[in-house]
Amino acid sequence: MTACLLCQQTIVSQYSLHELCFNRYFYQDLLCRTCRDEFQEIIRPACCQICGRHLNQTHLCRDCLRRQQSSTELLTNQALFRYNTAMHDYFQQYKGRGDYRLRLAFAGSLRRVVQQYQATTLFVPIPTSPNHFEERQFDPVLGLYSDILPLTCLLACHDHADHQAQLTRHQRLISPQYFYCETPATPKNGIKQILLLDDIYTTGTTLYHGLAALRQAGYRGKMTSLTLAR
Ligand SMILES: [Zn+2]
Numbered sequence: 189m190t191a192c193l194l195c196q197q198t199i200v201s202q203y204s205l206h207e208l209c210f211n212r213y214f215y216q217d218l219l220c221r222t223c224r225d226e227f228q229e230i231i232r233p234a235c236c237q238i239c240g241r242h243l244n245q246t247h248l249c250r251d252c253l254r255r256q257q258s259s260t261e262l263l264t265n266q267a268l269f270r271y272n273t274a275m276h277d278y279f280q281q282y283k284g285r286g287d288y289r290l291r292l293a294f295a296g297s298l299r300r301v302v303q304q305y306q307a308t309t310l311f312v313p314i315p316t317s318p319n320h321f322e323e324r325q326f327d328p329v330l331g332l333y334s335d336i337l338p339l340t341c342l343l344a345c346h347d348h349a350d351h352q353a354q355l356t357r358h359q360r361l362i363s364p365q366y367f368y369c370e371t372p373a374t375p376k377n378g379i380k381q382i383l384l385l386d387d388i389y390t391t392g393t394t395l396y397h398g399l400a401a402l403r404q405a406g407y408r409g410k411m412t413s414l415t416l417a418r
Pocket residue numbers: 192193194195196197219220221222223224
């Protein structure tokens with residue numbers, strides 16, 4: 189018997205016995221139907237084709253149109269859910285109040301997405317800053333992903349990365365690089381694709397800094413990203 193991580197009600201499994209026995213990737217979201225219905229999935233193609241933000245028609249959002257004109261490399265992001273009130277409250281409880289159990293609330297949804305990637309994909313999490321780690325005693329991005337797939341932690345934070353939460357939107361967009369890559373790419377590693385992992389896509393600045401740090405360290409090939417919310 190599994191309980192919903194948000195309301196503690198028993199979760200009635202939607203899976204058949206066959207799925208439970210034979211699907212070795214089986215893993216469900218630890219939310220009851222009522223709580224799960226509060227979250228809004230972003231369904232393609234009703235989203236920005238670059239950053240994955242929910243849109244009513246298929247197009248690029250304003251931020252991505254602006255980025256497209258600035259000739260920076262564009263990062264295609266897949267976001268699973270809209271950042272609605274339920275998602276805001278979830279992150280408040282998970283990151284704000286530090287309820288580490290909540291890391292598994294969306295494990296099933298995240299696992300279904302990452303399963304589609306090839307064995308030659310490197311899964312690289314965006315790291316939490318040392319100050320935030322100190323406050324929470326855990327890394328919320330590692331929490332979301334480390335139980336469901338093998339991670340390669342290539343990125344580390346510069347000291348000034350800690351202040352990003354206090355920055356205005358404009359300051360964030362022009363702020364210096366948050367990350368550096370500790371392991372330069374080697375030609376023999378055979379990596380064809382990197383999937384950057386984060387919890388929330390807000391302005392995209394964090395993920396774009398991750399992308400730039402990896403490119404600077406010599407990583408080539410396709411780079412995309414995945415976030416729980418946008
Ligand atoms: Zn519930």
